[in-house]
Amino acid sequence: SPQAPPTPAMVSAVLALAFVPLLLTLLLRSRHLLALLLRAVLLGWLRDRLSGVPREQRAFQYLLANAVPGDPRHVLSTFDRWSQRCEHLSCVGPVKGEREGVVRLLCERAPRTVLELGTYCGYGTVLLANAMPPGARLYTVEPDPRHAAVAEKVIRLAGFADEKVELIVGPSAEVIPRLRERHGLQRAQFVFMAHWKRCYLRDLRLLEEHGLLAEGATVLADNVLFPGAPRFLQYARSCGRYRCRLHRASLEYCPAIPAGVAELRYLGPG
Numbered sequence: 001s002p003q004a005p006p007t008p009a010m011v012s013a014v015l016a017l018a019f020v021p022l023l024l025t026l027l028l029r030s031r032h033l034l035a036l037l038l039r040a041v042l043l044g045w046l047r048d049r050l051s052g053v054p055r056e057q058r059a060f061q062y063l064l065a066n067a068v069p070g071d072p073r074h075v076l077s078t079f080d081r082w083s084q085r086c087e088h089l090s091c092v093g094p095v096k097g098e099r100e101g102v103v104r105l106l107c108e109r110a111p112r113t114v115l116e117l118g119t120y121c122g123y124g125t126v127l128l129a130n131a132m133p134p135g136a137r138l139y140t141v142e143p144d145p146r147h148a149a150v151a152e153k154v155i156r157l158a159g160f161a162d163e164k165v166e167l168i169v170g171p172s173a174e175v176i177p178r179l180r181e182r183h184g185l186q187r188a189q190f191v192f193m194a195h196w197k198r199c200y201l202r203d204l205r206l207l208e209e210h211g212l213l214a215e216g217a218t219v220l221a222d223n224v225l226f227p228g229a230p231r232f233l234q235y236a237r238s239c240g241r242y243r244c245r246l247h248r249a250s251l252e253y254c255p256a257i258p259a260g261v262a263e264l265r266y267l268g269p270g
């Protein structure tokens, strides 16, 4: 007997089944990102709501209970323990910070003046301040007053005084134009960009316009591949004012997610 034609319901079921492998592949490929989203965003938000204490403050309470005051390396390793075992924090972390780049480059260049954009809880600040040569000064910029309050306590817990580390509260676009007049920074010899990626290009240009980059200055820009700063990278590579290198690494506290730090050497306004 002739076969009955497939009904619309059968066609829909076959089509839906065909999408299952695609969906599974997508889920498998993005499992590390999904895990990060769950841990860093959803669980963090839930804990914030349930405890009534922001995660940055929880991290500081852990530091207070466990870190040795006045010992920057111990403060950093206590931070790392918190981020690895308890809750994710968006700090530069030990891989990009110590082993792959920031500290190594800072020691090589031995800058007298360092600028950090995006202080958050002060992890990067302590890392930088600890690796700077004696007499060097670090300016770090953070717009969120709650983060800045935590960072201030972390910086002082690590043993750095105001003469060595100055924390400036405000958004980079407002702070950069007044760095010279208000804060006495003539030129930065080392800049660590670790704030919002969409601000990287604008702030690099602001630093150029205000003559705040010393010739030969190093600009390190964190996480330029993921979450990514493509316009910044394109500009740095094509404007002729920088020599660029990309250091591939993994995202802080997430070894399975690739990330990269851009190293720019400022050649001058030419």
Ligand SMILES: C[S@@+](CC[C@H](N)C(=O)[O-])C[C@H]1O[C@@H](n2cnc3c(N)ncnc32)[C@H](O)[C@@H]1O
Pocket: 090, 091, 092, 093, 117, 118, 119, 120, 121, 122, 123, 124, 125, 141, 142, 143, 144, 147, 170, 171, 172, 173, 194, 195, 196, 199
């Ligand atoms: C990834 S965290 C910085 C991590 C930090 N550098 C470290 O390694 O510990 C990003 C920080 O940039 C700050 N931020 C966002 N927009 C900024 C801006 N326009 N200027 C300065 N900081 C900014 C955020 O409030 C957040 O605290």
